[in-house]
Amino acid sequence: MARPAGQSGEDRALRLRAGSGGGRVIRKGSYVVHGLPAKLCADGLVLPEGPRWRDGELIFSDMFGHRVAALSGCGVVTTLARVTQQPSGLGWLPDGRLIVVSMLDRKIRVVGKDGSADVLVSIGDCAVDRCNDMVVDARGWAYVGSFPASQGATAWERIDNSPMAAVACVDFRDLDNIRVNIAATGLHMPNGMVISEDGRTLIVAETAGRRLTAFDIDQDGGLANRRVWADLPIRPDGICLDVQGAIWVATPLDQPAFLHVREGGEVIATVDGDGLGGFACELGGEDGRTLFLLEAPYPVQPDAPLGRIRSVRVDVPGIRKSDGNAQ
Incomplete structure (x- = not known):
């Protein structure tokens, strides 16, 4: 399988900065965090995105590989479905079926056991240009971000010039009467999202806004009490939440590529x-x-399988639902 040019796969470095304790670079073996070696889990991907831990596997979208896939504990990648309109955010319906955001046609598709990806509902005008990431809560509310088109001479300028967009809310509680509405507007490129362990708070990464924004989730799935959860020194993309309430943040446009952040903006560690x-x-x-790191070159090279998934061991686990799976 292809590797990024100029990298050996064994003699790479990981820089870890914790608090104000400075930095260190370790070049023994592959990667090391807290004295434990990390590993390359999979390469030869194009743009891995939208990861969710489920039933002992990492389920993810390979966006420009046009597929939803599963990474097993032994490093085997299996295609679950083909999604020609670019797959992104993932989640599960109350009945246990996997759903995926189809970005370009602004639809949510349900993944069948036969590899099908049939349209379940259209987001339509509740999304600006393209749909993007998604999180689904335990009751069946799904929140979907937008990826609006913009102008600029570079990829960085196009992100920073992105117009404001909305977060859509899809009510999957009654699959015979699925409803879609706009839950929040005026977000500067809403991207990765998480829901707090008690189910009461939605946190959204605003990529162009360089911040994480929190909302209260009301009993009807609506969003209220908007506030800044953390201002960031980077443009955030995907995020995940640990049991202490801190958030791991990925960024494709800046370095370091991953930050561990507390509410208020304190950076605990970086990778x-x-x-x-x-x-x-x-x-x-x-x-x-186990912290899974989904990486690719930026700007993205849609025809080049240079993306990969690495993993590192961390001290604080992620939140789990009653069935032992992640959100």
């Missing part, structure tokens, strides 16, 4: 992308302490 951008991250593994 360098070693030349690649961080697009998403997820806490999983048997004990929830």
Whole structure:
């Protein structure tokens, strides 16, 4: 399988900065965090995104590979479905079926056991240009971000010039009467999202806004009490939440590629992308302490399989639902 040019796969470095304690670079073996070696889980991907830990596997979208896939504990990647209109955010319906955001046609598709990806509902005008990431709560509310088109001479300028967009809310509680509405407007490129362990708070990464924004979730799935959860020194993409309420943040446009952040903006630790951008991250593994790092070059090369998934061991596990799976 292809590797990023100029990288050996064994003699790479990871830079970890914790609090104000400075930085260190470790070049023994592959990667090391807290004295434990990390590993390359999969390469030869194009743009891995939208990861979710489920039933002992990492389920993710390979956006420009046009597929939803599963990464097993032994490093085998299996295609679950083909999604020609670029797959992104993932989640599960109350009945246990996997759903995926189809970006370009602004639809949510349900993944069948036969590899099908049939349209379940259209987001329509509730999204600006393209749909993007998604999170689904335990009751069946799904929140979907937008990826609006913009102008600029560079990829960085196009992100920063992105117009304001909305977060859509899809009510999947009654699958015979699915409803879609706009839950929040005026977000500066709403991207990765998480829901707090008690189910009462939605946190959204505003990529162009360089911040994480929180909302209260009311009993009807609506969003209220908008507030800044953390201002960031980077443009955030995918995010995941640990049991202490801190958030791991991925960024494809800046370095370090991954930050561990507390509410208010304190950076606890960072992980360098070693030349690649961080697009998403997820806490999983048997004990929830394996941090999966989904990486690819930026700007993205849609026809080049230079993306990869690495994993590192961390101290604080991710939140888990009653069935042991992540959000």
